[in-house]
Amino acid sequence: MLENVRLSFQGIWSHKMRSFLTMLGIIIGIASIISIVSTIKGTNEEIKNNLIGSGNNTVEVVLYQNGYTYTIYSESDIPHGIREVTDEVREQIRDLESVENVTCYNERRNTDSIFYLNNEVNGVSIRGIDTDYFSTTGYTVHRGRNFIEDDYKKFRKVLILDQTAADTMFQNEDPIGKTIEISKVPFTIIGIVDAVKKFTPTISTVQDYYSYMSEDSGTIYMPKASWPIVYSYDEPENVIVRAASVDDMENAGRQTADILNKTISPTQTETKYKADDVLERAQRLQDLSSATNNQLIWIASISLLVGGIGVMNIMLVSVTERTSEIGLKKAIGAQKGSILGQFLTEAAVLTSIGGIIGVASGIGMAQIINKVSGVAVSISVPASAVAVLFSMLIGIIFGLLPSVKAANLDPIEALRRE
Amino acid sequence: MILKLDHIYKDYIQGKMTVPVLKDVSLHVEQGEYVAIMGPSGSGKSTLMNIVGCLDRPTSGEYELAGKNILKLNDKLLADVRLNSIGFVFQNFQLLPRMSALDNVALPLIYAGVRKKVRREKAREALIRVGLEERVSFTPSQLSGGQKQRVAIARAMVNRPDILLADEPTGALDSKSSKQVMELFQKLNDEGVTVIMITHDSGIAGHAKRVVTIFDGELSEQKGEVAQ
Numbered sequence: 075m076l077e078n079v080r081l082s083f084q085g086i087w088s089h090k091m092r093s094f095l096t097m098l099g100i101i102i103g104i105a106s107i108i109s110i111v112s113t114i115k116g117t118n119e120e121i122k123n124n125l126i127g128s129g130n131n132t133v134e135v136v137l138y139q140n141g142y143t144y145t146i147y148s149e150s151d152i153p154h155g156i157r158e159v160t161d162e163v164r165e166q167i168r169d170l171e172s173v174e175n176v177t178c179y180n181e182r183r184n185t186d187s188i189f190y191l192n193n194e195v196n197g198v199s200i201r202g203i204d205t206d207y208f209s210t211t212g213y214t215v216h217r218g219r220n221f222i223e224d225d226y227k228k229f230r231k232v233l234i235l236d237q238t239a240a241d242t243m244f245q246n247e248d249p250i251g252k253t254i255e256i257s258k259v260p261f262t263i264i265g266i267v268d269a270v271k272k273f274t275p276t277i278s279t280v281q282d283y284y285s286y287m288s289e290d291s292g293t294i295y296m297p298k299a300s301w302p303i304v305y306s307y308d309e310p311e312n313v314i315v316r317a318a319s320v321d322d323m324e325n326a327g328r329q330t331a332d333i334l335n336k337t338i339s340p341t342q343t344e345t346k347y348k349a350d351d352v353l354e355r356a357q358r359l360q361d362l363s364s365a366t367n368n369q370l371i372w373i374a375s376i377s378l379l380v381g382g383i384g385v386m387n388i389m390l391v392s393v394t395e396r397t398s399e400i401g402l403k404k405a406i407g408a409q410k411g412s413i414l415g416q417f418l419t420e421a422a423v424l425t426s427i428g429g430i431i432g433v434a435s436g437i438g439m440a441q442i443i444n445k446v447s448g449v450a451v452s453i454s455v456p457a458s459a460v461a462v463l464f465s466m467l468i469g470i471i472f473g474l475l476p477s478v479k480a481a482n483l484d485p486i487e488a489l490r491r492e
Numbered sequence: 493m494i495l496k497l498d499h500i501y502k503d504y505i506q507g508k509m510t511v512p513v514l515k516d517v518s519l520h521v522e523q524g525e526y527v528a529i530m531g532p533s534g535s536g537k538s539t540l541m542n543i544v545g546c547l548d549r550p551t552s553g554e555y556e557l558a559g560k561n562i563l564k565l566n567d568k569l570l571a572d573v574r575l576n577s578i579g580f581v582f583q584n585f586q587l588l589p590r591m592s593a594l595d596n597v598a599l600p601l602i603y604a605g606v607r608k609k610v611r612r613e614k615a616r617e618a619l620i621r622v623g624l625e626e627r628v629s630f631t632p633s634q635l636s637g638g639q640k641q642r643v644a645i646a647r648a649m650v651n652r653p654d655i656l657l658a659d660e661p662t663g664a665l666d667s668k669s670s671k672q673v674m675e676l677f678q679k680l681n682d683e684g685v686t687v688i689m690i691t692h693d694s695g696i697a698g699h700a701k702r703v704v705t706i707f708d709g710e711l712s713e714q715k716g717e718v719a720q
């Protein structure tokens with residue numbers, strides 16, 4: 075067997091050009107498949123990472139009404155029967171096996187009551203947050219300072235901006251120390267936060283994804299204690315939990331929503347807490363982007379089929395060329411099986427080499443695609459291994475007919491030829 | 493009795509015609525004999541040799557080799573007989589062109605399942621016995637005709653078979669090389685190997701202790717001295 079492999083390499087090497095041309099179909103087919111699979115995998119991972127909250131395993135548990143997230147734009151939108159999340163409820167959530175950290179916040183979106191130097195600021199959201207918010211969502215203060223205990227205790231009118239809000243409101247100035255009016259109450263900016271990990275979206279074809287990624291003009295944060303200064307007491311809150319792992323996200327979200335929904339007054343039937351199902355959304359987007367690429371794999375497979383036929387053709391030529399060799403081997407005592415094994419091994423080695431070269435070129439092609447078009451790629455080791463094994467299988471399948479032909483050659487006929 | 497052929501017939505079907513090539517051929521050979529088979533071209537010498545060598549089956553008749561009823565064996569067992577009991581030498585050497593002399597000689601040992609290291613040792617020994625220890629790594633294209641035939645003989649003998657079958661072993665050689673090959677055959681025969689050799693050349697046939705002639709598919713024993 076090992077001897078056969080060695081002899082096959084020798085045979086392939088002695089016909090370098092011919093062997094290479096024979097392998098070409100396999101190489102092209104495998105290379106295309108590997109680069110497509112790498113692109114699919116890269117895109118999928120990127121979608122998932124983006125949706126799964128910067129790889130931070132966070133799940134938003136927010137109010138839904140009639141299947142849509144319920145957003146409070148003004149006082150009149152506040153739904154009845156939904157109370158502030160109490161410390162007791164929060165403890166209950168924190169005690170969940172699947173939950174590592176929890177934070178609650180109030181929110182207003184697109185509020186029209188924010189002014190900087192008498193200019194209205196549009197499109198920013200404003201959130202009243204607790205001390206766990208930044209650590210749970212994976213934000214860090216990279217300029218200025220974080221909220222401290224005294225800010226909460228003394229109801230200080232201080233703000234932290236995220237980078238987007240800072241960029242929208244202050245083009246050429248340092249935001250730290252500036253004063254913003256919220257509902258005519260002056261607040262001082264003390265810090266700027268940013269996500270620890272950032273991902274740039276690349277799949278522009280998927281409409282859904284775009285709309286998800288189209289951020290607003292940023293978010294302004296204030297200590298929750300100061301929220302009632304401008305808005306009302308006892309407003310319903312949204313919750314963000316950080317799951318222990320990606321696999322726990324679904325449970326964490328569902329269990330948190332269950333706990334929160336128990337606190338809602340029975341008279342409130344329209345508005346309920348629901349976990350934002352990022353995994354499902356990721357899956358949907360992945361399916362969408364994979365579907366187009368999967369068709370490409372079928373096209374690449376045709377190249378493999380053509381490659382396989384090429385291998386069969388060259389093996390038939392090889393059997394004819396080596397008729398007297400086969401005859402001699404049979405005369406000196408080779409079994410049919412040995413001859414069959416020799417030719418099958420040769421075909422399998424040939425296509426396996428093609429497969430290995432194909433995988434290498436496919437990985438190279440994926441890197442080039444990544445460099446040129448910026449599409450995310452991710453090399454799949456199992457896929458590469460399967461590709462090589464599959465190439466070997468092609469060799470065995472398409473090498474079978476020529477090998478059987480060789481094994482069944484009549485030694486007398488074979489030896490008679492010069 | 494190492495070899496017993498009795499009433500062998502061989503017909504070839506050519507279209508609608510049946511061409512008889514061997515007609516009631518009987519040949520008994522004792523262990524250690526040296527037999528030459530002579531006859532004109534087309535008389536059926538190679539056909540007989542292929543049957544003796546278990547490469548072909550007769551149309552009818554009986555064949556016993558080293559006590560085995562050959563005609564009852566399946567392809568697999570016939571291959572084993574060729575591997576272990578018979579050594580072939582051909583007119584055109586039939587060496588594999590891309591392999592060294594050593595690898596060519598070691599080839600039958602692969603099919604005998606011998607380990608690589610032992611294979612190389614045995615092949616080297618066989619090459620030494622045919623006087624080619626200096627040529628072990630040469631490929632056939634780097635060898636003369638006589639040397640090629642000696643490599644082929646080393647290959648035929650490497651498995652220590654009972655019988656050496658040679659179909660016109662000197663047919664492609666000059667007289668000097670032919671002489672060397674004949675000396676080698678004599679040496680092997682002296683060591684106890686049964687040799688059966690086909691030849692056109694009565695001079696070559698003269699090296700054998702016993703000469704049989706085939707004429708038009710019929711075998712006859714040649715008595716007395718071989719005509720020069």
Ligand SMILES: Nc1ncnc2c1ncn2[C@@H]1O[C@H](COP(=O)(O)OP(=O)(O)OP(=O)(O)O)[C@@H](O)[C@H]1O
Pocket residue numbers: 504505506511513531532533534535536537538539540
């Ligand atoms: N496969 C075959 N089909 C039909 N006829 C065949 C076949 N093989 C051999 N023959 C015929 O059998 C006869 C004997 O052939 P064989 O090869 O045994 O002769 P030979 O004595 O070895 O001749 P030479 O000395 O030329 O080698 C020839 O007439 C040949 O045409």
Ligand SMILES: [Mg+2]
Pocket residue numbers: 537538539659
């Ligand atoms: Mg002949």
